Amino acid sequence: MTVLIAGGGIGGLTLALSLHQIGVPAKVFESVAELKPLGVGINVLPHAVRELIELGLMDKLNASGVRTRELAYFSKHGKPIWSEPRGLEAGYKWPQFSIHRGTLQQLLLDTAVERLGRENILTSHHLTGWTETANGVRADFIDRATGKAAAGSYDGAILIAADGIHSAAREKLYPNEGPPIWNGRILWRGVTPAKAFLTGRTMIMAGHEILKFVCYPISKEPDAAGNHLINWVAERHMPPTYQWRREDYNRAARLEEFLPWFESWQFDWLDVPGLIRNCPHAYEYPLVDRDPVSQWTFGKVTLMGDAAHPMYPIGSNGASQAILDARVITREILAHGPTQAALLAYEAERRPATTDLVLLNRKNGPEQVMQLVEERAPDGFEVVTDVLSQQELEDIAANYKRVAGFQVEALNAKPPIVSKDARARA
Numbered sequence: 510m511t512v513l514i515a516g517g518g519i520g521g522l523t524l525a526l527s528l529h530q531i532g533v534p535a536k537v538f539e540s541v542a543e544l545k546p547l548g549v550g551i552n553v554l555p556h557a558v559r560e561l562i563e564l565g566l567m568d569k570l571n572a573s574g575v576r577t578r579e580l581a582y583f584s585k586h587g588k589p590i591w592s593e594p595r596g597l598e599a600g601y602k603w604p605q606f607s608i609h610r611g612t613l614q615q616l617l618l619d620t621a622v623e624r625l626g627r628e629n630i631l632t633s634h635h636l637t638g639w640t641e642t643a644n645g646v647r648a649d650f651i652d653r654a655t656g657k658a659a660a661g662s663y664d665g666a667i668l669i670a671a672d673g674i675h676s677a678a679r680e681k682l683y684p685n686e687g688p689p690i691w692n693g694r695i696l697w698r699g700v701t702p703a704k705a706f707l708t709g710r711t712m713i714m715a716g717h718e719i720l721k722f723v724c725y726p727i728s729k730e731p732d733a734a735g736n737h738l739i740n741w742v743a744e745r746h747m748p749p750t751y752q753w754r755r756e757d758y759n760r761a762a763r764l765e766e767f768l769p770w771f772e773s774w775q776f777d778w779l780d781v782p783g784l785i786r787n788c789p790h791a792y793e794y795p796l797v798d799r800d801p802v803s804q805w806t807f808g809k810v811t812l813m814g815d816a817a818h819p820m821y822p823i824g825s826n827g828a829s830q831a832i833l834d835a836r837v838i839t840r841e842i843l844a845h846g847p848t849q850a851a852l853l854a855y856e857a858e859r860r861p862a863t864t865d866l867v868l869l870n871r872k873n874g875p876e877q878v879m880q881l882v883e884e885r886a887p888d889g890f891e892v893v894t895d896v897l898s899q900q901e902l903e904d905i906a907a908n909y910k911r912v913a914g915f916q917v918e919a920l921n922a923k924p925p926i927v928s929k930d931a932r933a934r935a
């Protein structure tokens with residue numbers, strides 16, 4: 510019997526493709542009428558890339574993503590703190606990709622339409638609720654844009670809510686939870702055509718908890734003027750009186766709220782204010798997450814991706830963790846069929862793992878090194894080891910990889926979550 514998936518984001522579409530791979534019928538219900546390539550750049554880490562490769566998506570990823578080669582942290586003065594190789598260069602068997610979120614979502618959508626058929630990827634279907642039936646679950650949808658009540662009710666064996674940080678399913682299960690929690694920081698994000706920097710495939714982070722800049726290239730080839738698309742995120746801790754607006758991935762940024770704070774960040778290897786000023790469209794987004802909850806699975810319904818564990822976009826984990834959820838759900842459906850037992854087994858593995866990550870991201874994840882440097886040497890330093898020992902630097906990086914599940918040797922030695930040839934029993 511069919512698995513119903515609410516939400517056609519990166520998590521929901523990966524789940525649909527994974528279920529198709531093992532021969533289990535699935536239907537995706539997406540709230541919006543047309544999935545547009547929204548958002549800016551994201552990183553997909555090797556453990557998640559590996560699962561996309563098992564889905565046969567390597568060529569498509571290669572064609573549209575940049576293989577991230579290095580991650581490097583700098584102080585607000587542009588001085589190096591820590592750098593580490595990434596992807597194949599770090600010894601993983603799989604690359605790390607920097608890619609536009611919209612490109613990744615479109616790639617998954619096109620493949621899902623191709624493999625599952627358009628009739629199984631329904632847009633203008635916004636989940637509003639469900640009831641359990643003798644054989645499974647009946648989910649109800651409306652067309653949100655027209656406000657017309659019923660877009661239909663559909664029967665399935667189980668319902669997986671992959672409907673993002675404003676999940677309607679989570680709201681039904683936790684009616685008193687309220688909106689996401691804002692931590693006082695605002696992100697401004699954009700993509701600017703500019704010259705390549707450092708290795709040409711480096712992701713950099715500069716600054717500290719109060720003021721930070723992140724950027725990396727998301728286009729493989731330069732344009733006619735020799736420019737690459739450089740994805741950037743500027744982040745500022747706002748005063749307590751700041752009136753923040755509900756997160757919306759499409760809200761236009763106001764340069765005067767952040768550009769002046771970065772005017773002096775002209776390093777000999779990167780012109781930060783130039784990148785901000787030359788960006789055609791920048792967007793604003795408050796840094797929000799939610800407290801981890803104690804249960805995801807209720808009867809034949811469960812949560813996944815940002816609906817289950819919305820986290821700060823620190824350590825490049827939002828999309829990667831949603832992909833891992835999709836693969837673990839699929840593995841458990843292989844073992845138990847599309848049943849509550851499968852959902853409970855998925856939750857038993859993924860809820861503790863992602864809870865740790867949500868909490869670690871609140872402590873700045875691997876970016877702690879930048880904050881420690883700022884606290885210990887706000888006026889600058891000659892060499893970073895005068896401020897932070899090599900051991901401290903190595904421990905912070907290693908601990909994050911362990912919690913997020915992408916230690917090189919451990920990951921290389923593990924079998925994939927779902928292998929290429931796995932098929933569910935008929």
Ligand SMILES: Cc1cc2nc3c(=O)[nH]c(=O)nc-3n(C[C@H](O)[C@H](O)[C@H](O)COP(=O)(O)OP(=O)(O)OC[C@H]3O[C@@H](n4cnc5c(N)ncnc54)[C@H](O)[C@@H]3O)c2cc1C
Nearest residue numbers: 516518519520540547548549635636672673758814815827
């Ligand atoms: C428009 C947009 C832009 C983003 N941009 C970035 C970015 O630039 N950088 C970054 O790091 N992360 C970004 N994210 C978040 C990132 O994609 C997620 O953290 C991650 O991919 C987890 O994916 P998900 O599938 O759980 O949730 P999402 O990617 O948020 O997908 C959820 C999907 O569910 C749909 N939906 C919502 N409510 C319902 C409902 N009731 N019924 C049916 N469908 C519903 C939404 O329209 C959406 O397509 C963005 C998310 C969105 C929606």
